[in-house]
Amino acid sequence: MEKDFIEVNHNERQKAGLELILNHPESGQLLVLLNHEYVIGMANMLFTISTAEGGRAIILEDYILSESERGKGNGSFFMQEIIKFARNKGILRISLLVDADNGAAQKFYEGAGYQFSNMKCMRLNLS
Numbered sequence: 001m002e003k004d005f006i007e008v009n010h011n012e013r014q015k016a017g018l019e020l021i022l023n024h025p026e027s028g029q030l031l032v033l034l035n036h037e038y039v040i041g042m043a044n045m046l047f048t049i050s051t052a053e054g055g056r057a058i059i060l061e062d063y064i065l066s067e068s069e070r071g072k073g074n075g076s077f078f079m080q081e082i083i084k085f086a087r088n089k090g091i092l093r094i095s096l097l098v099d100a101d102n103g104a105a106q107k108f109y110e111g112a113g114y115q116f117s118n119m120k121c122m123r124l125n126l127s
Contacts, residue, residue, distance in 0.1 A: 041064060058091050063079070
């Protein structure tokens with residue numbers, strides 16, 4: 001969980017958000033990574049249009065891999081499947097946010113080909 005949300009229990013909000021994506025697939029796509037019948041990873045991809053790229057883009061809102069599955073190659077496999085999914089859909093860019101002090105995640109994303117942007121995240125919570 002991102003540090004911005006660590007102090008608040010958002011279970012109902014998370015459930016509502018997931019239901020919105022499931023009920024409106026034109027807005028996004030949820031992918032899960034299974035190990036037999038167990039979910040070991042989840043990705044939440046939100047679709048948008050990039051005027052800079054001149055086409056469709058994905059915001060990788062969530063990318064979660066079970067701690068017990070890290071370091072086994074599952075995360076890299078899952079990320080490559082996400083990238084393959086995006087390419088097959090004609091997506092031109094995937095953007096994501098990562099906690100500034102999460103060096104392990106940053107290293108993982110860089111290894112998958114992501115680069116740091118000159119953009120800085122800002123937010124205005126309306127809830």
